[in-house]
Amino acid sequence: AQKITQTQPGMFVQEKEAVTLDCTYDTSDQSYGLFWYKQPSSGEMIFLIYQGSYDEQNATEGRYSLNFQKARKSANLVISASQLGDSAMYFCAMSSDYSSASKIIFGSGTRLSIRP
Amino acid sequence: GAVVSQHPSWVICKSGTSVKIECRSLDFQATTMFWYRQFPKQSLMLMATSNEGSKATYEQGVEKDKFLINHASLTLSTLTVTSAHPEDSSFYICSARAGVETQSSYNEQFFGPGTRLTVL
Secondary structure (H helix, E strand, O other), X not given: OOXXXXXXXXXXXXXXXXXXXXXXEEOOOOOXXXXXXXXXXXXXXXXXXXXXXXXXXXXXEOOEEEEEEOOOOEEEEEEOOOOHHHOEEEEEEEEOOOOEOOOEEEOOOEEEXXXX | OOOEEEEOOEEEEOOOOOEEEEEEEOOOOEEEEEEEEEXXXXXXXXXXXXXXXXXXXXXXXXXXXXXXXXXXXXXXXXXXXXXXXXXXXXXXXXXXXXXXXXXXXXXXXXXXXXXXXXXX
């Protein structure tokens, strides 16, 4: 069975600093996809970044990058130059299908708070 | 990007009544839709997967007679909470996956804005 673990229930970061949100996963599948979503207080799920298990390069999307360490089964999210609007819940997630977002399981989430 | 809507955005109902929540893909055809449930300060838990024209596949522990899912068209899936009770109060989120004609590098799920259900 697949499992996603986020060990940081909450984090406080100073504005403009970089922040790393931790995520480890467990799966016996060779093909899988890893995601990060942002959920502001409004409740909508905002897709941030995706990493396929066969992708050799770390995924990047603007200020977001995914530090993918396959051997360690970790997929940490790095946010550079944090902004006040980054304050939200962040969920790491996994799908069992590399190329198709099939059933997704979510981690418990990390609440990120950016201090001005 | 692709847009998924949910209606209503919030609903309050009396215990024992049934509530229907709609999930629509507005600018693409969704071959598969997913229904999630999120309790306050908790993560999203997948309830069921529905494919257009076929019966939904429910996750373990989810009562299929309690949470009726219908995916009658490629743009609409509905979740009906039957005989709702206060413990069914939660945030329900749907997501939709496009068919193979998507331009994405992978077949992304697009999430709706969620429906907050409160059962009195």
